[in-house]
Amino acid sequence: MPSRVPVTDTADYINKAAPVAQPYLQQLQQLVEANLPSATAKIKWNLPFFELGKQYVSIAAYKAHVSLSLSADFTPELLATAKAAGYATGQKRLNIDFDQEVPVDLVKAVLNLIG
Template identity: 30%
Template sequence: MQESVKLKTIDEYIGTCSKEIQPKLRKLRQIILDASPELTEKVSWNMPTFYFKGNVIHFAAHKKHIGLYCGAETVKIFSNILHSYKTSNGTIQISNDRELDIDLIQNIVRFNIEGNRNK
C-alpha cells in the first residue's frame, strides 16, 4: 500500500494491496462486520477501521502478515488463545498463509464493542 495516499474507503485500501491478499482482506472485513450490526466502517490512520462508540478494531496488510490492531487489554485478555500468533502491545499478526479464525476475530470484536458500550 502507498503510505502517502490518503484513503477514504476500505474498498480503496484493499485496492492498494497486492492482488494475492485482497480476497483475504475482503473476507476479514466481512468477518468483522458479521460480528455485530452496530459496527460502522471508516478509514483511520490510513487503515480499515471498525467503530462503535470508539474504535473497535483496525487491520492492515503487510508483506508477510495482516496486522489486527485491537488494543493492549484485548490482546492480554485473549492471550491464552493467541499463543500460536505473534503478538505485541495491542497487535495480533496473522501470517498470510494462515486461515482466518472466524470465531476468534468475532469474539475479539464483540469484546471491544462491549468495552466501548460500557465506557
C-alpha cells in the same frame, strides 16, 4: 501495504493492497461487519477503521501479514489461545501471516471484547 497510499474507503484500501493480502482483508472486513453491525466504517491514517462508540477495530496489510488491531487489550486467555495456535500477537493486535488461515473463531472472540 508498506507505504500508506491514500484511500477513500475500506474497499479502496483492499483493492490497493497486495493481491496476496486482499482475501484476508475481505474476510476480516466481513467478520467485523457481521459481528459489529453497529460499527461505523472510516478511514484514518489511510487505514480502515470500524468505530463503535469510543472503541475501534482496524485492519491493515503489511509485507508478510495482515493485522487486526483493537482499542481494547486482549485478555490473557485470548493471547494464550492465539499464541498456541501459532499467531503473532500484541496486547491489542492479532497478526495473520499469509501462510495461515484467518482464525474465524478467534477473530470473533477478539471482536467480542468491544462488541
